[in-house]
Amino acid sequence: MTLIINNLKDIQKNIQVACQKAGREVSDITIIAVTKQVSTERAIEALDAGLTHLGENRPEGLLEKRETIADRATWHYIGSMQTRKVRKVIDQIDYLHSLDRISLAEEIHKRANQTVNCFVQVNVSAEEAKHGLSPEEVITFIEQLSNFPHIRVVGLMTMAPNTEDQELIRSVFKGLKKLQLEIASKGYEYAPCTELSMGMSNDYEIAIEEGATFIRIGTALVGNERRDSNEDER
Numbered sequence: 001m002t003l004i005i006n007n008l009k010d011i012q013k014n015i016q017v018a019c020q021k022a023g024r025e026v027s028d029i030t031i032i033a034v035t036k037q038v039s040t041e042r043a044i045e046a047l048d049a050g051l052t053h054l055g056e057n058r059p060e061g062l063l064e065k066r067e068t069i070a071d072r073a074t075w076h077y078i079g080s081m082q083t084r085k086v087r088k089v090i091d092q093i094d095y096l097h098s099l100d101r102i103s104l105a106e107e108i109h110k111r112a113n114q115t116v117n118c119f120v121q122v123n124v125s126a127e128e129a130k131h132g133l134s135p136e137e138v139i140t141f142i143e144q145l146s147n148f149p150h151i152r153v154v155g156l157m158t159m160a161p162n163t164e165d166q167e168l169i170r171s172v173f174k175g176l177k178k179l180q181l182e183i184a185s186k187g188y189e190y191a192p193c194t195e196l197s198m199g200m201s202n203d204y205e206i207a208i209e210e211g212a213t214f215i216r217i218g219t220a221l222v223g224n225e226r227r228d229s230n231e232d233e234r
């Protein structure tokens with residue numbers, strides 16, 4: 001518990017500084033505690049520390065934690081979503097951060113019993129290994145989503161490249177912001193696209209400076225129990 005409380009204090013301080021630099025309000029930033037590397041017990045500690053948004057990247061992890069935590073949290077699914085797993089999880093989550101293909105939209109539309117808040121995932125840095133649409137594809141893709149009334153495009157999501165090059169990271173976040181503004185300006189009712197899901201443990205301050213509204217923080221906030229236990233085995 002103290003681990004998370006102390007981490008959260010540091011992160012909140014950093015958020016405040018980044019907001020000040022950018023002339024933004026701290027209340028515009030939502031922290032998603034990414035609990036994919038930690039136990040249900042530690043996820044509960046995160047809630048006890050005052051966090052209310054949790055992120056998971058696998059159906060198994062989400063459902064397991066949900067069994068205990070249920071409606072104490074707002075649930076974010078941040079990993080790539082296999083079409084055949086949609087049915088199991090789609091009514092158990094509040095936000096999906098990884099909408100990246102029409103076949104997935106079709107399956108969500110078919111299986112969901114309510115409107116699903118979705119982020120369209122964009123591969124701004126054009127890295128081979130990353131999921132997401134290329135920036136050029138995003139607008140056409142979002143226009144096609146008008147056929148699926150269960151899908152609401154709340155915003156865009158990206159992952160910056162894993163690099164020390166801060167300016168490269170910044171340019172990726174800037175690119176996503178530009179695209180978000182372009183889509184929001186179209187005024188689609190099903191795609192308000194007001195939100196930006198970007199920034200992780202290593203780059204959330206830059207993301208905030210560039211307009212992030214949801215930051216997804218795992219290691220720096222709740223730690224990584226899997227890595228710790230691997231280290232014990234060595």
Ligand SMILES: *Cc1c(COP(=O)(O)O)cnc(C)c1O
Nearest residue numbers: 034057078200201216217218219
């Ligand atoms: C794991 C993960 C995070 C959190 O990563 P940390 O570096 O541990 O903060 C954020 N977003 C996505 C999509 C992830 O898979």
